[in-house]
Amino acid sequence: MDYAFKQIEKKWQDKWYSEETFKTKDDKTLPKFYALVEFPYPSAHGLHVGHPRSYTALDILARKRRLEGYNVLYPIGWDAFGLPTENFAIKNKIHPRIVTADNVANFKRQLQSIGFSFDWSREINTTDENYYKWTQWIFLQLFKKGLAYKQEMPINWCTSCKVGLANEEVVNGVCERCGSEVVQRNKSQWMLRITEYAQRLIDDLDDLDYIEKVKIQQKNWIGRSEGAEVDFKIAGTDDAITVYTTRPDTLFGATYMVLSPEHPFVEKYKDKIKNYDEAAEYRAQAARKSEFERTEMAKDKTGVMLDGLCAVNPVNGKEIPVWISDYVLMSYGTGAIMAVPAHDDRDWEFAKKFNMPIIEVVAGGENVQEAAFTDTATGKMVNSGFLDGLEVKEAISAMIEYLEKNKIGTKKVNYKLRDWVFSRQRYWGEPIPLVWCDHCGWVPVDESELPLTLPETDNFEPGENGESPLAKMTDWVNTTCPKCGAAAKRETDTMPQWAGSSWYYLRYIDPNNSDAIASEENINYWMPVDWYNGGMEHTTLHLLYSRFWHKVLYDIGVVNTPEPYARRTSHGMILGENNEKMSKSRGNVVNPDDMVETFGADTFRTYEMFIGAFDQSTPWSINGVRGCYRFIERVWNMQEMLTDEEGYSKDFESLMHKTIKKVTEDIERMKFNTAIAALMALTNDFYKKGSITRGELRTFLILLNPTAPHMTEEMWERAGFGGCLNETEWPKYDEAKTIDDEVEIVVQINGKVKDRITIAASLSKDEMEKAVIENDKIKALIDGKAVVKVICVPGKLVNIVVK
RNA sequence: GUCGCUGUGGUGGAACUGGCAGACACAACAGACUUAAAAUCUGUCGGAUGAAUAAUCCGUACCGGUUCGAUUCCGGUCAGCGGCACCA
Numbered sequence: 001m002d003y004a005f006k007q008i009e010k011k012w013q014d015k016w017y018s019e020e021t022f023k024t025k026d027d028k029t030l031p032k033f034y035a036l037v038e039f040p041y042p043s044a045h046g047l048h049v050g051h052p053r054s055y056t057a058l059d060i061l062a063r064k065r066r067l068e069g070y071n072v073l074y075p076i077g078w079d080a081f082g083l084p085t086e087n088f089a090i091k092n093k094i095h096p097r098i099v100t101a102d103n104v105a106n107f108k109r110q111l112q113s114i115g116f117s118f119d120w121s122r123e124i125n126t127t128d129e130n131y132y133k134w135t136q137w138i139f140l141q142l143f144k145k146g147l148a149y150k151q152e153m154p155i156n157w158c159t160s161c162k163v164g165l166a167n168e169e170v171v172n173g174v175c176e177r178c179g180s181e182v183v184q185r186n187k188s189q190w191m192l193r194i195t196e197y198a199q200r201l202i203d204d205l206d207d208l209d210y211i212e213k214v215k216i217q218q219k220n221w222i223g224r225s226e227g228a229e230v231d232f233k234i235a236g237t238d239d240a241i242t243v244y245t246t247r248p249d250t251l252f253g254a255t256y257m258v259l260s261p262e263h264p265f266v267e268k269y270k271d272k273i274k275n276y277d278e279a280a281e282y283r284a285q286a287a288r289k290s291e292f293e294r295t296e297m298a299k300d301k302t303g304v305m306l307d308g309l310c311a312v313n314p315v316n317g318k319e320i321p322v323w324i325s326d327y328v329l330m331s332y333g334t335g336a337i338m339a340v341p342a343h344d345d346r347d348w349e350f351a352k353k354f355n356m357p358i359i360e361v362v363a364g365g366e367n368v369q370e371a372a373f374t375d376t377a378t379g380k381m382v383n384s385g386f387l388d389g390l391e392v393k394e395a396i397s398a399m400i401e402y403l404e405k406n407k408i409g410t411k412k413v414n415y416k417l418r419d420w421v422f423s424r425q426r427y428w429g430e431p432i433p434l435v436w437c438d439h440c441g442w443v444p445v446d447e448s449e450l451p452l453t454l455p456e457t458d459n460f461e462p463g464e465n466g467e468s469p470l471a472k473m474t475d476w477v478n479t480t481c482p483k484c485g486a487a488a489k490r491e492t493d494t495m496p497q498w499a500g501s502s503w504y505y506l507r508y509i510d511p512n513n514s515d516a517i518a519s520e521e522n523i524n525y526w527m528p529v530d531w532y533n534g535g536m537e538h539t540t541l542h543l544l545y546s547r548f549w550h551k552v553l554y555d556i557g558v559v560n561t562p563e564p565y566a567r568r569t570s571h572g573m574i575l576g577e578n579n580e581k582m583s584k585s586r587g588n589v590v591n592p593d594d595m596v597e598t599f600g601a602d603t604f605r606t607y608e609m610f611i612g613a614f615d616q617s618t619p620w621s622i623n624g625v626r627g628c629y630r631f632i633e634r635v636w637n638m639q640e641m642l643t644d645e646e647g648y649s650k651d652f653e654s655l656m657h658k659t660i661k662k663v664t665e666d667i668e669r670m671k672f673n674t675a676i677a678a679l680m681a682l683t684n685d686f687y688k689k690g691s692i693t694r695g696e697l698r699t700f701l702i703l704l705n706p707t708a709p710h711m712t713e714e715m716w717e718r719a720g721f722g723g724c725l726n727e728t729e730w731p732k733y734d735e736a737k738t739i740d741d742e743v744e745i746v747v748q749i750n751g752k753v754k755d756r757i758t759i760a761a762s763l764s765k766d767e768m769e770k771a772v773i774e775n776d777k778i779k780a781l782i783d784g785k786a787v788v789k790v791i792c793v794p795g796k797l798v799n800i801v802v803k
Numbered sequence: 804g805u806c807g808c809u810g811u812g813g814u815g816g817a818a819c820u821g822g823c824a825g826a827c828a829c830a831a832c833a834g835a836c837u838u839a840a841a842a843u844c845u846g847u848c849g850g851a852u853g854a855a856u857a858a859u860c861c862g863u864a865c866c867g868g869u870u871c872g873a874u875u876c877c878g879g880u881c882a883g884c885g886g887c888a889c890c891a
Contacts (some may be wrong), residue, residue, distance in 0.1 A: 364838090
């Protein structure tokens with residue numbers, strides 16, 4: 001009997017969507033479960049097979065938790081502002097709103113064809129006015145709290161197109177569209193002060209149930225370090241170059257200084273610097289490189305010594321030369337470093353190349369350069385005046401004390417984390433609701449005026465001189481100051497795509513509220529998100545940004561929890577059959593539509609979960625899909641083996657309880673592949689037995705239902721178990737029935753397996769040892785040897801150590 | 804370069820907290836059914852020696868360490884993947 005998945009899957013999907021089967025309940029007395037997946041960016045390519053990996057996983061958890069009596073919120077929406085849609089719109093002369101609507105319709109059809117149990121009544125879209133009204137509102141709160149400010153920041157500038165480019169549009173240093181040179185050019189941009197929250201973003205990780213690698217990655221990204229800021233006087237001036245160092249103990253080993261080529265002193269001391277032209281030329285060269293290229297270790301060190309500028313080492317009064325080099329960035333620390341070539345790899349390379357003196361200050365043996373800067377550095381100080389003989393750790397404290405006493409430096413905590421560049425010179429984003437008034441400065445649009453809607457236009461091309469396309473729309477730009485009424489101009493930059501995705505989990509809990517982000521009542525009930533699954537690639541940007549916004553909302557009393565997500569897990573990437581990333585150019589893209597069409601949604605879902613370890617990346621295999629299809633058909637055909645017996649047959653009782661336990665626990669641990677393997681093994685056992693009782697089938701169908709919901713509902717109905725499967729209860733297991741009376745244990749001699757014996761599971765260690773020693777085979781093997789030790793692990797093994 | 808992760812049969816993977824390496828699949832091969840093929844069902848399936856479903860040895864990227872015992876813990880090396888702040 002063939003399984004007619006097309007008709008059956010359609011039948012149940014029609015029922016679910018028309019009856020809103022999975023709509024979240026209003027009942028706030030029930031225990032809640034808020035499951036969240038990263039909402040997709042609706043691209044023109046349609047759904048990728050990677051999306052359903054995350055969505056199926058949490059769909060399984062959501063469906064299981066519903067059967068366990070939870071009130072489940074499992075929502076979905078569209079993260080729809082962004083660059084690809086805008087570029088598509090420009091290229092094809094279609095308004096991005098229309099492009100977005102088309103893509104959303106396609107994504108929605110695709111997601112619904114897979115049978116996810118999303119609550120579609122809560123669908124949100126970041127480009128809806130009623131959504132971005134609140135994105136703008138949150139921005140205004142940030143602005144009012146002093147967390148938004150303007151600063152000159154470099155943008156990628158295409159010298160031919162005369163537009164600003166996203167990093168992704170710069171390929172090998174040239175413009176992706178025209179191939180012309182791209183340079184860094186400064187532009188005044190809106191910034192968000194995420195660094196003010198750096199310490200809390202680290203500290204609060206401790207109480208969260210995030211997978212460890214996410215915590216580590218976030219901590220390293222924020223990059224807290226302790227050290228000192230030290231002032232090096234510029235000889236013959238009142239100015240000092242301030243550097244940040246984590247190793248103030250090595251100050252006596254500083255033999256030169258390096259400024260970032262953009263450091264303001266280069267301009268300020270233009271007249272003093274004899275080779276200024278050379279320096280300016282070097283700076284222009286550096287502007288052509290990305291930060292990534294500049295800091296790459298593999299490349300050859302370059303730099304220019306500023307002739308005429310000298311710094312004074314504050315601890316020994318020695319004059320040392322000042323260089324500029326592109327490996328020093330303005331964006332970290334103070335934009336200047338003291339170079340201690342004996343104890344830093346990059347400084348050492350630089351010093352070798354330019355013949356700068358190298359002074360060893362920590363006794364480190366022959367390979368001085370190997371004694372790199374680390375937190376765990378140890379050793380005795382040498383060539384270091386009053387520090388000589390001290391251990392590194394003592395020397396650090398002693399030096400900080402000295403610096404502070406003599407007012408030449410201070411202890412300082414530094415973070416690698418940088419403030420968030422929040423401006424985009426683009427059309428398809430939320431307008432920033434601020435007005436520039438010559439009298440009042442930056443004035444927020446009145447909150448009652450929100451949303452500040454994106455003005456209509458047919459021309460989304462970037463503006464002149466790197467301005468946003470909105471700058472061309474003077475009717476919209478020219479306005480009056482909300483404060484004093486004078487003529488004023490609107491901000492024309494828009495927000496980055498990250499804005500809408502930084503708070504979307506809050507909108508799902510009350511998506512139509514017109515008075516607030518969400519009602520207090522709903523926030524109190526639903527927050528925090530219980531389980532958030534998403535890709536590792538979002539760990540340091542999206543996940544950190546949304547934690548930051550949530551904390552700001554917490555500080556102003558909008559939300560009730562200091563963190564948005566109680567738990568964070570991550571899925572691995574699905575690669576093409578050839579083990580490479582799926583991409584059109586590689587021709588290895590798998591279309592979910594084809595899979596659903598050929599094999600059905602249940603097979604597709606099962607394969608997505610069976611493909612491999614959930615948190616690891618793994619290649620697609622069409623043969624693997626066929627294997628899952630075979631499994632689905634074998635399950636379907638079990639109907640022919642169905643008996644009239646109600647409970648479990650005697651031989652299967654223990655196995656049924658073990659399988660319930662295994663599947664229940666594996667789903668919670670996201671071990672979906674082994675949960676399915678257990679159900680496959682059970683299916684094989686039913687085939688061997690040649691029959692299945694009604695009780696066995698009933699339990700089996702519930703266990704498989706979260707993974708293959710359509711077929712299991714149909715089989716439930718045909719078996720006449722009553723009602724719908726999705727309204728029944730998750731089966732319970734009896735722990736006692738999962739434990740065997742007898743176990744096979746391994747007998748090892750000196751760690752090598754020699755025999756297997758079956759003994760009662762209840763035996764104590766002594767009894768086990770006795771049973772093994774008295775075994776004839778073992779007796780023969782240890783005959784004539786001295787037994788040194790016997791290790792007994794109940795239920796597992798006995799290891800006899802002999803000499 | 805840097806931060807993080809990963810490395811197990813022909814392939815995807817399993818092995819819970821250090822205790823039988825290879826569950827469950829895929830592929831391959833063989834058998835049953837069939838006029839035949841497909842589908843389905845059943846069986847074999849890490850390597851070496853071996854007639855063997857006997858026995859022994861080797862085997863979880865590589866080198867070393869800890870341990871009665873290491874795929875698992877520690878140190879080092881190599882390779883691959885993800886992030887690197889304006890793709891999402």
